[in-house]
């Protein structure tokens with residue numbers, strides 16, 4: 001499987017949530033602009049392409065997408081095409097809120113071998129999200145285990 005890098009450098013590996021709704025492909029489809037995902041970031045936060053050696057070109061201002069970058073590369077599963085929307089300004093890989101964005105974030109649309117796909121359903125993308133979630137989970141498990149051991153010791157002491 002190809003190794004990807006998270007679009008928002010040092011960003012939280014999660015999808016944006018606005019008004020309680022996760023900004024996933026379903027949410028985008030419901031408002032006629034999907035499938036795509038929105039990823040949280042702050043104004044001016046550095047962006048990186050999903051793969052470092054992709055060929056890319058910056059787009060002129062688009063009323064919906066704002067400033068954008070299109071990029072393409074060949075992976076194990078074929079040809080990928082991707083687009084980031086709402087960049088801060090022209091030809092700069094930074095999070096912004098240009099176009100129809102109502103707050104700073106990056107909008108990611110993805111094509112595999114010419115077909116539009118759901119980014120969050122791709123193994124390469126899921127691996128990124130899970131690689132961040134795992135350490136948090138194991139940390140929580142350790143804490144829970146320690147609390148459990150503490151309770152057992154406490155009960156044993158009380159019975160004396």
Ligand SMILES: [Zn+2]
Pocket residue numbers: 023028036037038106107108
């Ligand atoms: Zn979006």
